[in-house]
Amino acid sequence: MGTSKTTAFSDLDNELAALAKALGHPARVAILRELANCNACVCGDIVEVIPLAQSTVSQHLKELKAAGLVSGTVEGVKSCYCINWAALARLRDMLNSCFAPAGSENNDCSC
Amino acid sequence: MGTSKTTAFSDLDNELAALAKALGHPARVAILRELANCNACVCGDIVEVIPLAQSTVSQHLKELKAAGLVSGTVEGVKSCYCINWAALARLRDMLNSCFAPAGSENNDCSC
């Protein structure tokens, strides 16, 4: 165990979950926020902003990249990362479409 | 380790991360979608829809509840769960505000 039974769920559910999971850590949220602010893509300056060790930040960047939320290219010694706006938009879209209230009736809950 | 250094990050980052983390599993996405569809709040019928053991579904519901995405009440023998639309809206809002492109300049990335 410890592993999600991804095959048991729809591709959509898995896709949304993967994107959400990538955002499920404050460091990764902070990194993505940083990348959103500096539209010139930052490099190792991220490490200075995030209160974690360099290796840990690198690991988080790798996860964001694996999830498609970030892209990166090597530029000489430095490494350049960029936010992927399309992936963020995709996340927003899925949130809207997946969890739309059913019908136009009363959506209040009796709980 | 294995623990996030939550104190090192802003409340906003932690809040967004917590909500995203709760959605970071396909079963929880499926459960929330189910609750969104049946605006009359479902109870143990969720277990029939989710391809996991009853105890596991119960655990996922507990997590969704802890994150505030779901509310639940006991109704006799049965247990009733409801989606929390406000929390979902909050997540959407945070996604929009946190990751808004900086300025109105060129947002294209050179990466």
Add this chain to the structure above:
DNA sequence: TTTTTTCATCGCAATTTTACGATAAAAAAT
């Protein structure tokens, strides 16, 4: 009262996540 239904919780095992220091690897600077 006994049995059944419905659900939460406990205990466990396998795996993943988080975090760090140490170490590579490769370009740049000296």
Add this chain to the structure above:
DNA sequence: ATTTTTTATCGTAAAATTGCGATGAAAAAA
């Protein structure tokens, strides 16, 4: 050629997650 800078990766440890069966607990049905 050597040193420094920058970043990725490896190895490790602690903790969290995922999942299940078994076991409670409490209302409902018999």
